[in-house]
Amino acid sequence: xxxxxxxxxxxxxxxxxxxxxxxxxxxxxxxxxxxxxxxxxxxxxxxxxxxxxxxxxxxxxxxxxxxxxxxxxxxxxxxxxxxxxxxxxxxxxxxxxxxxxxxxxxxxxxxxxxxxxxxxxxxxxxxxxxxxxxxxxxxxxxxxxxxxxxxxxxxxxxxxxxxxxxxxxxxxxxxxxxxxxxxxxxxxxxxxxxxxxxxxxxxxxxxxxxxxxxxxxxxxxxxxxxxxxxxxxxxxxxxxxxxxxxxxxxxxxxxxxxxxxxxxxxxxxxxxxxxxxxxxxxxxxxxxxxxxxxxxxxxxxxxxxxxxxxxxxxxxxxxxxxxxxxxxxxxxxxxxxxxxxxxxxxxxxxxxxxxxxxxxxxx
Amino acid sequence: xxxxxxxxxxxxxxxxxxxxxxxxxxxxxxxxxxxxxxxxxxxxxxxxxxxxxxxxxxxxxxxxxxxxxxxxxxxxxxxxxxxxxxxxxxxxxxxxxxxxxxxxxxxxxxxxxxxxxxxxxxxxxxxxxxxxxxxxxxxxxxxxxxxxxxxxxxxxxxxxxxxxxxxxxxxxxxxxxxxxxxxxxxxxxxxxxxxxxxxxxxxxxxxxxxxxxxxxxxxxxxxxxxxxxxxxxxxxxxxxxxxxxxxxxxxxxxxxxxxxxxxxxxxxxxxxxxxxxxxxxxxxxxxxxxxxxxxxxxxxxxxxxxxxxxxxxxxxxxxxxxxxxxxxxxxxxxxxxxxxxxxxxxxxxxxxxxxxxxxxxxxxxxxxxxxxxxxxxxxxxxxxxxxxxxxxxxxxxxxxxxxxxxxxxxxxxxxxxxxxxxxxxxxxxxxxxxxxxxxxxxxxxxxxxxxxxxxxxxxxxxxxxxxxxxxxxxxxxxxxxxxxxxxxxxxxxxxxxxxxxxxxxxxxxxxxxxxxxxxxxxxxxxxxxxxxxxxxxxxxxxxxxxxxxxxxxxxxxxxxx
Numbered sequence: 001x002x003x004x005x006x007x008x009x010x011x012x013x014x015x016x017x018x019x020x021x022x023x024x025x026x027x028x029x030x031x032x033x034x035x036x037x038x039x040x041x042x043x044x045x046x047x048x049x050x051x052x053x054x055x056x057x058x059x060x061x062x063x064x065x066x067x068x069x070x071x072x073x074x075x076x077x078x079x080x081x082x083x084x085x086x087x088x089x090x091x092x093x094x095x096x097x098x099x100x101x102x103x104x105x106x107x108x109x110x111x112x113x114x115x116x117x118x119x120x121x122x123x124x125x126x127x128x129x130x131x132x133x134x135x136x137x138x139x140x141x142x143x144x145x146x147x148x149x150x151x152x153x154x155x156x157x158x159x160x161x162x163x164x165x166x167x168x169x170x171x172x173x174x175x176x177x178x179x180x181x182x183x184x185x186x187x188x189x190x191x192x193x194x195x196x197x198x199x200x201x202x203x204x205x206x207x208x209x210x211x212x213x214x215x216x217x218x219x220x221x222x223x224x225x226x227x228x229x230x231x232x233x234x235x236x237x238x239x240x241x242x243x244x245x246x247x248x249x250x251x252x253x254x255x256x257x258x259x260x261x262x263x264x265x266x267x268x269x270x271x272x273x274x275x276x277x278x279x280x281x282x283x284x285x286x287x288x289x290x291x292x293x294x295x296x297x298x299x300x301x302x303x304x305x306x307x308x309x310x311x312x313x314x315x316x317x318x319x320x321x322x323x324x325x326x327x328x329x330x331x332x333x334x335x336x337x338x339x340x341x342x343x344x345x346x347x348x349x350x351x352x353x354x355x356x357x358x359x360x361x362x363x
Numbered sequence: 364x365x366x367x368x369x370x371x372x373x374x375x376x377x378x379x380x381x382x383x384x385x386x387x388x389x390x391x392x393x394x395x396x397x398x399x400x401x402x403x404x405x406x407x408x409x410x411x412x413x414x415x416x417x418x419x420x421x422x423x424x425x426x427x428x429x430x431x432x433x434x435x436x437x438x439x440x441x442x443x444x445x446x447x448x449x450x451x452x453x454x455x456x457x458x459x460x461x462x463x464x465x466x467x468x469x470x471x472x473x474x475x476x477x478x479x480x481x482x483x484x485x486x487x488x489x490x491x492x493x494x495x496x497x498x499x500x501x502x503x504x505x506x507x508x509x510x511x512x513x514x515x516x517x518x519x520x521x522x523x524x525x526x527x528x529x530x531x532x533x534x535x536x537x538x539x540x541x542x543x544x545x546x547x548x549x550x551x552x553x554x555x556x557x558x559x560x561x562x563x564x565x566x567x568x569x570x571x572x573x574x575x576x577x578x579x580x581x582x583x584x585x586x587x588x589x590x591x592x593x594x595x596x597x598x599x600x601x602x603x604x605x606x607x608x609x610x611x612x613x614x615x616x617x618x619x620x621x622x623x624x625x626x627x628x629x630x631x632x633x634x635x636x637x638x639x640x641x642x643x644x645x646x647x648x649x650x651x652x653x654x655x656x657x658x659x660x661x662x663x664x665x666x667x668x669x670x671x672x673x674x675x676x677x678x679x680x681x682x683x684x685x686x687x688x689x690x691x692x693x694x695x696x697x698x699x700x701x702x703x704x705x706x707x708x709x710x711x712x713x714x715x716x717x718x719x720x721x722x723x724x725x726x727x728x729x730x731x732x733x734x735x736x737x738x739x740x741x742x743x744x745x746x747x748x749x750x751x752x753x754x755x756x757x758x759x760x761x762x763x764x765x766x767x768x769x770x771x772x773x774x775x776x777x778x779x780x781x782x783x784x785x786x787x788x789x790x791x792x793x794x795x796x797x798x799x800x801x802x803x804x805x806x807x808x809x810x811x812x813x814x815x816x817x818x819x820x821x822x823x824x825x826x827x828x829x830x831x832x833x834x835x836x837x838x839x840x841x842x843x844x845x846x847x848x849x850x851x852x853x854x855x856x857x858x859x860x861x862x863x864x865x866x867x868x869x870x871x872x873x874x875x876x877x878x879x880x881x882x883x884x885x886x887x888x889x890x891x892x893x894x895x896x897x898x899x900x901x902x903x904x905x906x907x908x909x910x911x912x913x914x915x916x917x918x919x920x921x922x923x924x
Contacts, residue, residue: 052871059882078871081882085613090867092618093776099788099870113616180513189614222517222599225610232887236699237501252887256697350615354434 048285051293052099053079054087056106058251061309065104068305069296075289083226084110084191091119091279101282102290104297107191108142111275112343115141121278123291127298131316134336135273142277143294146247146306146313149264149271149332150196153234153242153249156259167241169267170200174215182219183230183239186358188350192227192272196243197349198342199270203335213357223358235260245272246327247306247313254310264327270337271329274313387831391750394741398756400784401799402763405774412777413622425619435607435624442604443631445519446587449526453583454576456527456678457534463671465542468661470672478679481686483532483853484903486860486877488592488884489896490525493685495596496692501699503688517599525593528685530586534579536849537808541575542568543845544815547659560664574811577639582807585632585765591863604628605767609863612769625770632765636758693893708894719876724902726790726873727858730797735851738802739843742809743835747821757806764803768863771800775868788870796868797858805850812846813839848914852907859903
């Protein structure tokens with residue numbers, strides 16, 4: 001008897017649980033915004049001592065930046081790490097009710113696209129005056145925080161074993177000994193790869209550039225989807241050479257110790273500008289903190305932190321020193337990369353690339 | 364209530380929506396509301412995106428540009444071909460395991476059982492990474508063992524291997540549920556009538572497991588179609604549709620094209636679903652009738668026994684090779700470069716990276732019982748009850764399974780980012796995504812098993828005065844315990860290992876472990892990633908053990924009764 005009573009009770013408990021779960025949730029969906037309990041309080045408070053961030057930097061790097069920012073300002077930062085494309089997607093989808101106030105890191109072209117889509121709030125820090133004009137956003141939607149040149153990540157073990165000289169120019173990449181050894185991302189899915197394509201077009205002219213990419217195609221093992229994959233492929237020996245930005249290459253080499261040699265093409269290279277921007281209608285009460293972050297991250301102290309993180313992202317503030325041992329853009333032959341032109345021609349060039357080059361399978 | 368409900372009273376009761384069992388009707392309605400809010404509505408939002416321009420006006424430009432491009436059609440064919448191959452092979456492997464474990468007197472059974480479920484309890488891209496570490500250019504096997512250079516593992520073949528390894532456990536779980544449920548006396552009767560073992564298999568066991576075969580094929584196929592991480596890592600020049608959708612959305616910021624491609628992906632799923640229903644429906648698979656039954660005698664014919672053992676051992680060896688690589692990787696300094704032993708990777712997790720582990724566990728713990736129970740209730744309603752929209756309920760509950768994770772993520776943001784449904788940034792949105800995305804395995808194995816069970820057992824219970832719920836709890840649930848168990852396990856592991864669906868839903872407060880693993884992989888900190896995976900696997904094994912014990916306890920009383 002007692003046992004069956006227990007059974008009935010347990011049944012009732014299960015039923016109540018299920019029904020209550022539904023009913024409870026249903027109630028939450030009803031008028032009261034019960035789900036976001038933290039929100040209403042923040043709305044009432046005019047100022048908050050927190051900042052909510054989407055960041056495209058590496059987790060370990062973010063932590064270094066945030067620790068120093070909190071030390072300097074007392075503002076506590078909550079962050080989510082995503083790739084730049086994922087941040088763009090989230091910010092777009094959350095347009096009507098943004099869930100973060102600041103977007104830290106990622107190539108300028110994603111910030112440009114977000115600015116054009118009306119997702120960003122203009123802000124110009126006083127520090128922008130100390131940043132060379134070529135790096136700045138003419139529209140004022142985003143602020144530059146670092147630059148990094150395109151380089152070749154070379155697998156040292158492979159080169160030593162084969163006793164082959166490291167590539168020093170774009171032309172070197174076409175050598176027959178690199179047959180099936182070069183890894184690069186597809187410009188349709190990666191900003192890095194698009195920067196490479198746009199660089200080649202600006203460097204050589206469109207026809208010559210596509211002629212070059214066609215030749216290079218013979219040496220390509222795989223067009224990766226992600227821009228950081230080529231450097232990784234070179235690191236683990238899946239390719240001898242990976243094309244990527246210097247900081248993405250150095251980050252992997254310095255934090256883990258993979259056998260990578262970084263080379264820059266001596267016939268001219270392009271570069272990426274990393275940006276930071278304010279998300280339009282971000283979380284209430286955090287606007288000032290977000291502006292403070294932009295002021296702080298473009299200032300000398302934060303600019304020099306890339307020496308600590310060992311990513312060697314190059315500072316853009318002219319007062320700050322480049323990390324010791326880093327190759328600066330002044331040491332390289334860089335082209336005068338026109339990112340406005342690059343942005344405007346993106347769709348056309350990518351489609352041309354897909355049609356003429358990457359549609360033919362490489363081996 | 365004590366009378367048979369075939370009479371006039373029963374008919375009247377059926378007409379009344381709150382009929383003789385208002386609670387059942389209430390549950391049906393609430394389930395519909397939830398399916399609508401968490402599956403149909405987000406899908407509708409995606410659909411709207413695909414057929415409007417940037418100003419919100421009706422436009423078929425995105426659809427046109429996708430259809431006009433042969434490249435996407437090729438990707439669709441690639442996805443379909445891969446899914447077909449993977450599901451057929453997974454079915455074979457899964458059936459061999461399920462048959463051997465339920466029917467054959469084979470040594471090391473618990474071990475094989477564990478190994479057959481191991482691959483689903485790890486984040487999907489792990490197998491891809493193992494593949495590269497074992498068979499890549501610098502691979503332990505290809506390079507270190509055989510001295511091969513310039514191998515190219517990227518493409519269809521590698522994907523086939525990795526996806527079969529990842530998804531055959533679904534086939535195994537579905538099939539073992541159904542093979543276990545076939546009443547031993549049916550096969551015994553054939554044996555007593557003088558049939559050979561092979562003939563019994565052909566004419567009794569195999570036909571009776573058709574619902575399970577159909578379910579397994581469907582589930583594996585859908586799973587392969589919407590797999591993102593493996594093709595992303597190993598696809599090379601073999602492009603699949605999900606990756607194309609991702610590239611459009613994340614790489615080209617073109618949400619419209621991505622939405623169109625995702626909807627394209629739903630078509631093969633829809634076709635597979637209808638085919639499966641057409642194939643299986645209309646036949647009777649009832650073998651569990653409530654008449655006295657006994658422990659199944661296990662096959663011990665040496666030929667069957669040892670060939671089953673050999674096949675299971677072979678697959679298990681492959682699985683162990685892949686996971687051994689992960690274990691090895693978690694204890695060395697730099698995977699593939701510096702093979703010195705180290706505990707640093709684990710230390711890192713316990714000192715710096717434990718919050719995401721706890722978060723994930725907590726959310727999965729909420730989502731699993733609700734999802735598991737809900738899937739059994741839906742299975743029960745779909746198979747046993749007659750109500751308007753029964754087929755729709757079954758189909759809609761399967762839909763969320765078939766949509767690429769990235770698209771689910773976007774659909775959820777678009778749907779739940781505003782009052783009154785403001786859920787973004789909460790843990791609840793993740794729990795809901797887990798529940799509604801992971802139910803179908805439970806539902807499929809539940810319906811497949813229920814179809815084997817004679818209605819009259821439950822009818823006897825209701826005729827004796829028990830309510831539908833008491834019957835469900837005391838008769839149905841115990842009879843489908845192994846389907847319930849696989850539903851629970853699957854809901855749990857998918858919650859613990861989801862990647863693409865959650866990446867757009869996580870928030871600073873609710874960061875998840877798979878996203879941390881992805882970030883480690885992104886930075887080539889493969890040792891830490893491997894250590895995360897091992898910890899995750901151990902946690903899931905413990906949890907599965909607990910669930911196993913709970914499910915056994917829940918249904919034990921039936922056996923003593």
